[in-house]
Amino acid sequence: xxxxxxxxxxxxxxxxxxxxxxxxxxxxxxxxxxxxxxxxxxxxxxxxxxxxxxxxxxxxxxxxxxxxxxxxxxxxxxxxxxxxxxxxxxxxxxxxxxxxxxxxxxxxxxxxxxxxxxxxxxxxxxxxxxxxxxxxxxxxxxxxxxxxxxxxxxxxxxxxxxxxxxxxxxxxxxxxxxxxxxxxxxxxxxxxxxxxxxxxxxxxxxxxxxxxxxxxxxxxxxxxxxxxxxxxxxxxxxxxxxxxxxxxxxxxxxxxxxxxxxxxxxxxxxxxxxxxxxxxxxxxxxxxxxxxxxxxxxxxxxxxxxxxxxxxxxxxxxxxxxxxxxxxxxxxxxxxxxxxxxxxxxxxxxxxxxxxxxxxxxxxxxxxxxxxxxxxxxxxxxxxx
Amino acid sequence: xxxxxxxxxxxxxxxxxxxxxxxxxxxxxxxxxxxxxxxxxxxxxxxxxxxxxxxxxxxxxxxxxxxxxxxxxxxxxxxxxxxxxxxxxxxxxxxxxxxxxxxxxxxxxxxxxxxxxxxxxxxxxxxxxxxxxxxxxxxxxxxxxxxxxxxxxxxxxxxxxxxxxxxxxxxxxxxxxxxxxxxxxxxxxxxxxxxxxxxxxxxxxxxxxxxxxxxxxxxxxxxxxxxxxxxxxxxxxxxxxxxxxxxxxxxxxxxxxxxxxxxxxxxxxxxxxxxxxxxxxxxxxxxxxxxxxxxxxxxxxxxxxxxxxxxxxxxxxxxxxxxxxxxxxxxxxxxxxxxxxxxxxxxxxxxxxxxxxxxxxxxxxxxxxxxxxxxxxxxxxxxxxxxxxxxxxxxxxxxxxx
Numbered sequence: 187x188x189x190x191x192x193x194x195x196x197x198x199x200x201x202x203x204x205x206x207x208x209x210x211x212x213x214x215x216x217x218x219x220x221x222x223x224x225x226x227x228x229x230x231x232x233x234x235x236x237x238x239x240x241x242x243x244x245x246x247x248x249x250x251x252x253x254x255x256x257x258x259x260x261x262x263x264x265x266x267x268x269x270x271x272x273x274x275x276x277x278x279x280x281x282x283x284x285x286x287x288x289x290x291x292x293x294x295x296x297x298x299x300x301x302x303x304x305x306x307x308x309x310x311x312x313x314x315x316x317x318x319x320x321x322x323x324x325x326x327x328x329x330x331x332x333x334x335x336x337x338x339x340x341x342x343x344x345x346x347x348x349x350x351x352x353x354x355x356x357x358x359x360x361x362x363x364x365x366x367x368x369x370x371x372x373x374x375x376x377x378x379x380x381x382x383x384x385x386x387x388x389x390x391x392x393x394x395x396x397x398x399x400x401x402x403x404x405x406x407x408x409x410x411x412x413x414x415x416x417x418x419x420x421x422x423x424x425x426x427x428x429x430x431x432x433x434x435x436x437x438x439x440x441x442x443x444x445x446x447x448x449x450x451x452x453x454x455x456x457x458x459x460x461x462x463x464x465x466x467x468x469x470x471x472x473x474x475x476x477x478x479x480x481x482x483x484x485x486x487x488x489x490x491x492x493x494x495x496x497x498x499x500x501x502x503x504x505x506x507x508x509x510x511x512x513x514x515x516x517x518x519x520x521x522x523x524x525x526x527x528x529x530x531x532x533x534x535x536x537x538x539x540x541x542x543x544x545x546x547x548x549x550x551x552x553x554x555x556x557x558x559x560x561x562x563x564x565x566x567x568x569x570x571x
Numbered sequence: 572x573x574x575x576x577x578x579x580x581x582x583x584x585x586x587x588x589x590x591x592x593x594x595x596x597x598x599x600x601x602x603x604x605x606x607x608x609x610x611x612x613x614x615x616x617x618x619x620x621x622x623x624x625x626x627x628x629x630x631x632x633x634x635x636x637x638x639x640x641x642x643x644x645x646x647x648x649x650x651x652x653x654x655x656x657x658x659x660x661x662x663x664x665x666x667x668x669x670x671x672x673x674x675x676x677x678x679x680x681x682x683x684x685x686x687x688x689x690x691x692x693x694x695x696x697x698x699x700x701x702x703x704x705x706x707x708x709x710x711x712x713x714x715x716x717x718x719x720x721x722x723x724x725x726x727x728x729x730x731x732x733x734x735x736x737x738x739x740x741x742x743x744x745x746x747x748x749x750x751x752x753x754x755x756x757x758x759x760x761x762x763x764x765x766x767x768x769x770x771x772x773x774x775x776x777x778x779x780x781x782x783x784x785x786x787x788x789x790x791x792x793x794x795x796x797x798x799x800x801x802x803x804x805x806x807x808x809x810x811x812x813x814x815x816x817x818x819x820x821x822x823x824x825x826x827x828x829x830x831x832x833x834x835x836x837x838x839x840x841x842x843x844x845x846x847x848x849x850x851x852x853x854x855x856x857x858x859x860x861x862x863x864x865x866x867x868x869x870x871x872x873x874x875x876x877x878x879x880x881x882x883x884x885x886x887x888x889x890x891x892x893x894x895x896x897x898x899x900x901x902x903x904x905x906x907x908x909x910x911x912x913x914x915x916x917x918x919x920x921x922x923x924x925x926x927x928x929x930x931x932x933x934x935x936x937x938x939x940x941x942x943x944x945x946x947x948x949x950x951x952x953x954x955x956x957x958x959x960x961x962x963x964x965x966x967x968x969x970x971x972x973x
Contacts, residue, residue: 466957476960477896482969489957498953 244307252303259300276301292554309385332384333392340399343415347408354408365410372420374400379421430536430545432528445529449522451510451548456518458505460526466499470519471506484516491524491544495531521547619930619937621671626679626714633671635926637934640667640713648716650760651726652838654705656967664938670927672703674920675710681916682714682880687832690874693912695840696884698920699898701964704884705838707920711882715834720879721768723761723817723835723871728842729889731864735849738857742781743808747863748851754806754864758799761813768831769793775819778812780805792816811867818871821878833879835871839886843869844908846892872911883912923961931963935970943973 260279264271267282279300287298314331315321325331325338354360375383377393388396400419403409409416433445444461468475468488479485492498503523507515524544528536539545553562560566621636623629629638645653645667653661661667678694685692696704716722725731731753741747762769772792779785780802786795792813799809821833837843843865849857859865872881885903887893897903900917923931932952935941945951959966 468960473896474960476962476965482958485958489954492957493950493954496950498950498957 243310246312249303249307252307256300256303263300309382311385330386330388330392332386333388333396336384337396337399340396340403343412344399344403344406347403347406347411350408350411351406362407364407367404367410367413367416369404369420372417372422375419375421380419430525430528430540432536433526435529443530445526447522447526449518449520449525449547451517451521452514452551454507454510454514454518456505456507456515456522458503458519458522458526460523460530461502461504462500462530463502464500465502468503469505470503479512479516481512484512487516487520488523491520491527491539494539494542494544495527495535497527497530517548520544619933620668625717626710627717629671629676629679631673631676634673634676635670635930637668637670637930640669642667644713644716646763647766648713648722648764649709649724650763651756652712652724652836653709653726656964657706660967664940668934669706669710669713670703670931671710672707672920672927674698674703674918675707677918678707678711678882679714682711685880687878690877691833691835691879691881693872693874693881693915694883694918695900695912695915696882696918696920697898697900697903699922699962700887700895701962702920702922703963704886704920706963707918708836708838708882708884712834712836715832715880716764718832720832720834721817721821722764723814723833724764725757725837725839725868726760727886727889728837728839728865728868729886729891731862732842732845732847732849732859733889733891738849738851739804741807741863742805744863746861747866748849748857748861749804749807749863751803751806754810755800755803757864758796758806758810758813762793762796762800769796772816772820772831774812774816778808780808786812807863807867810864814867814871818876821876831878833876835879835881837868837872837881837883839889840883840912841885841887841890841893841903841905841908843872844905844911845890845903848891869911923963923966928956928961928966931966940970941973946970946973 260274261271263279263282264274266286267278269278283298283300289297291297314323314326321327323331323335325334328334351360374397377388377390380393380396381388400416403412404416433447435443435445437443438461442461442463444459446457446459448455448457450456470478475485475488479488489498492501505519505522507519509515510518521544524539528539528545531539555561558566619635619637621629621633621638623633624638624641626638645661653667657667674696678696681692681694696707698704712722712724731750735750735753737750737752739749739751741749770791770793774786774788774790774792774795777785777788778795780798784798784802784805786798795809795813795816799806799813802809817833821831843859845859847857847859847862849862851857851861860869872883874881885898885900887895887898887903890903893903900912900915901909904912932941932955936947941947943951946955955966955969959969
């Protein structure tokens with residue numbers, strides 16, 4: 187009974203241990219064998235405890251099985267889509283799933299997805315101690331073994347570089363101008379990313395200490411020896427100006443330059459032709475823009491791109507717009523004008539326009555009305571009783 | 572002094588700057604020279620203003636320039652005639668300045684050349700919303716006034732077909748409706764405008780208003796008008812009588828003293844043939860013919876008299892049941908109106924061109940109306956051009972808060 191009790195407890199410990207939490211658990215072996223009256227306990231009691239412990243965590247076998255199923259499923263999917271199973275990449279998988287299971291859900295994360303189990307199941311630590319309960323890692327009892335072991339590693343590397351420096355000095359080959367690591371265009375990993383890497387929670391103070399240590403490593407002249415190690419902890423920043431498609435500049439029979447562009451805002455679609463003719467006429471849907479947009483605000487929206495570039499009276503605009511209301515139509519036209527202007531303007535100006543926010547398509551659309559509420563956000567009158 | 576000799580010696584094409592450079596030593600001299608240069612040479616300030624106050628002498632030379640309406644004329648001629656925003660502008664700027672524009676000049680030239688022994692010519696000013704039709708009409712009316720014509724001016728016919736509080740069944744005819752308030756108001760304004768004619772014109776027949784009131788034949792028109800002003804009940808019929816008298820006697824060259832030319836000016840002509848928003852007592856819609864005032868004005872529009880001119884302007888802004896994009900005579904007048912008014916001389920009014928916009932802008936600058944510092948720069952001017960598309964009324968509203 188006691189033995190079965192031990193086994194039961196051990197199974198609980200097993201499950202606890204497979205959570206990422208390392209708390210000191212006393213070994214059941216040292217419990218003295220006291221005469222204990224056997225209480226008949228049904229397995230439902232164990233089950234209740236298990237549920238209180240936390241959600242079902244995944245064992246390594248489980249994950250391996252998932253990986254196998256994923257690979258097999260990938261081959262099946264490739265066959266279904268009529269493509270080569272050997273060269274079936276993740277993008278192809280995403281494309282096929284989107285085709286086979288079309289979903290109109292707004293939240294992209296709610297849509298059906300088929301990814302490698304490593305990306306789906308959260309990373310979890312393996313069991314930190316052996317069958318007798320002795321922890322594997324020497325820093326287990328610090329509570330944060332991965333973090334401190336990382337700090338130890340970095341310090342080891344610092345010491346190694348110092349030894350290398352001394353060797354070079356002894357040989358007389360010491361130079362300060364050594365190959366430096368290129369750090370522009372990248373940043374240190376954030377605290378959340380470090381946590382993900384270490385599969386451990388660390389505090390802000392710990393994070394700052396780690397970064398300080400890395401900076402110390404970087405400050406040494408021969409740090410290029412550890413370049414690979416350091417770059418593991420740096421993340422490349424995205425390109426400053428994401429490439430915008432500049433519409434091609436065309437010439438009509440009279441030699442006047444013009445460009446065509448589209449714009450959208452909240453169900454309104456606009457398409458315009460920007461002509462470099464030297465007058466400031468604007469015709470929309472065949473009518474003068476003064477008739478289309480009697481409101482000053484809409485005309486100011488139209489004026490903004492041209493005014494920003496300083497070419498107000500230079501262009502002729504001929505456009506068509508449909509859908510939505512007057513404000514959305516003005517916004518769609520503004521986007522279209524900014525896009526068309528890109529082909530008349532220099533590179534630096536393109537960057538300026540992008541930073542002014544003229545090229546960003548406004549993603550806001552009408553929010554859906556939910557059942558049980560009056561509108562998207564408004565609730566019914568709340569009655570206390 | 573030597574300042575006068577200086578200004579007469581130097582040729583007027585020398586720029587102001589040059590003169591200022593020459594006489595930079597004494598500040599007093601600078602001020603004096605400034606005053607001199609304004610009168611002697613065509614510097615930018617006078618590009619938008621002209622000293623020619625009489626519309627008779629306005630010509631193409633003056634297009635785009637502002638001339639000042641004398642205050643006395645404004646009071647007499649336009650007690651109700653000018654657009655409300657323009658009246659506010661007069662009050663703010665302390666002067667009433669009107670721009671000389673091609674449509675008005677065209678109209679005035681036609682008036683000058685017309686033969687007044689024949690039936691009157693009908694002129695219709697048409698154009699987009701806010702392009703200046705009423706202002707051109709006022710300009711032409713000012714010309715008529717300075718020439719000594721008798722003015723019959725209906726400032727906005729739309730006011731007679733909507734928002735009428737009192738609609739009385741007519742005393743004289745059973746199927747018509749009277750509008751006493753509007754009629755008496757109009758008679759008062761008519762009196763102010765045409766004071767000097769009221770004693771000269773005599774009635775040609777007897778008018779019986781009620782059992783006790785009547786106007787005999789041969790009475791001066793002033794009495795008729797007073798009758799209408801005092802007795803509200805019969806004021807609409809009085810209006811009809813006045814118009815009839817004027818029709819009969821206009822251009823009558825029989826007596827030298829009584830000869831006068833008649834100018835009938837109607838703004839918002841499309842109201843006469845459109846729909847009304849007035850309801851009769853049994854909740855059916857009123858037709859325009861059933862209103863006495865409208866009926867009488869329609870009779871004036873016919874060219875079966877002689878010795879005058881009919882100047883009209885269409886207006887979409889006050890019109891009922893017409894889409895905003897309609898501005899052509901055929902659209903706004905409708906079939907019936909068009910047939911009635913045909914043949915007419917159409918005069919189109921459009922947005923400002925470059926020169927006119929320039930002078931309007933300079934005028935506002937001169938009056939310190941554009942307070943925003945950015946509006947004085949070239950950039951600001953381009954912005955104004957874009958936002959208003961050189962439409963006079965929109966430009967005016969835009970500058971109002973700058």
